[in-house]
Amino acid sequence: MDEPKPLTSAFNRTANFSIHQVDSVFRAAAHAAAVPAAVPVTLPPTLGPLSAFAGTFTGQGFNTIFRPDSATTPTQMPGPINTTDPPDNVLELNLTDETMSFSNNLGSIPNRGSGPQADAFLNGVPYLQTINDVTTGTPVGIHFEPGIWLAVPSSTNPHEPFTVARMASIPHGTTITAQGTALPAVAGKPTIAAVDITPFFGGNPANKFTFQNQTAANKTTRRLPQDLTALIASGKLTQAMITDPNTVLRHQIAHQTISQTIIIETSTKPNSPLSGGPLPAVPSAGPHPQAPNFAGGTSNIAFLLGVPAPPPGGNGANANAFQMDAVFWIETVIYDIDVPRIGSGEPPIILQPLQKGTVPLVPSFVATLPFVPNKAYAGGRVRVATTQIQYSQKVMLDFNGLTWPHVSVASLVPAAPVPIPEHLLPLT
Template identity: 35%
Template structure:
């Protein structure tokens, strides 16, 4: 773990322009929890609820130079960012669950279109998905506010569209599926319990928040997800929202702080006329 320091003039030059992303470069390692409802035609079932305690490595590298975007209605803008690789596996089975290369960008305010400064995440997933999500960033004293997140599936078509599913066949796995070891009770209904339990005994000095959503409109235009035809037909990924908390945590001996990254992410998968929340959470420490 690395003790946090305030950059000297020479170090600040290398972080210039990263803004709220400045603490990301480096390698973060930790654990988390993954909940996904997925089609299960191979076993002649409508769906299968898969729960995993996860092991994760997330590596960020600063993009080496300012990125120019050429303007026509306004002057050019320049911004900075980091590219990353996320690797997640199942703690119990050791099987790979997720691989994701992508970028985070720190974007300035613009006049054409009129838009406040923002952060953006671009990602590609080997299942055949590519996404753009934008949002806001801010820093607060103390620890994060981690609200509950719901795994309840929602009807996406028909007269009950927008209402929670009531079909007991679909709801039963959410109360009968066994949790992985060391995942707290109640985490199927609210996976964010894994995050709040991880920091229950910590003293967090300061938190930088990155909140993004594929549906957030920046300058009048939202992001989105593009999928290959097989994904669209069988389990269409329609939206994603996530919150990342970069936390300065006081060491137990009181000697300085270390950097910790927590996140919660919800992707909506649409099949059987139902929007199924695919929720992933993690608590990682900078090495």
């Protein structure tokens, strides 16, 4: 990370708040009145892979979106326009700076079964995502998303395995519920498939329409930024990134030592299917957990939906977000840190890993020792494992007779310095 990030919590929630079923409280109260005794402690349901979503993560990413260009309020381009593209869209490219804050889990969330289906007890992790555009060097807020990740136990009605779900609200006027599964942990780093931003006709991804604003060298199209010369010269933006935004994710992990990866696949239309569908987590065929047969969806305000043609005044959707697919990679990354001699009880030392020179985004680390008189850590190189979150998300937008993929990717690392375990800093 180039600059330290403020660690102010993004949440202001009542301390120790958690959800429990109300009827258990009444039973416990009745039992205590009859036989005064300690009420047994009930542990919250498992979070499964969502247990990695803890604390605050920060990082960098890339966002691409074809947005409508109204004839009434056209987007003014910085330079001249000389293109044969139809004047119905602007391709916006954003280099991004992101913060993802996770709150404590919500506890035991009762969902009541009917008939033979037993009650299901969910658990959830609230989160807040904020994204700034930093393409010009001046941060501009472009995304704000409060939401909840849910861990959903297996059920018989419907017959589904353990799944995870993401519920989110986006201030443009869209809410989503995306459900999916976590693949078994694999050793090493993930294989991240390509993702294509090219719009297409008739709901058929094979029937593509490539626009001139997708060509980085073209300086006279409807695109923001319009002239990419300086960004390309600096290495901050490439044609490969526009063609396949997941290039950014592969660049982050190219020189990293990753011991384990957990893959979470979610969709608002999970029977696509997830793997091998619009955004495959694994490019080759292979065994995958059963995905939900039905679930989720998107909901949009009337402005986004528009009025279908041909009714009077109907021009179709302004920008109907009708599907979202996303893959999250939860990676365990190993870093090497050179720790100097530290006297027992000395102030904590913030350190950078040796990988800082070869990896675009790394966390910092903190070394601290308990106070033991006349003892010290002699200094040396240590290896520390910590969590990294990467994601690739594709939202399908409908306007002007095409489907327009809106792709966002990011790599996120712990915002606070990662503590170096004390057993790696023996006192002598």
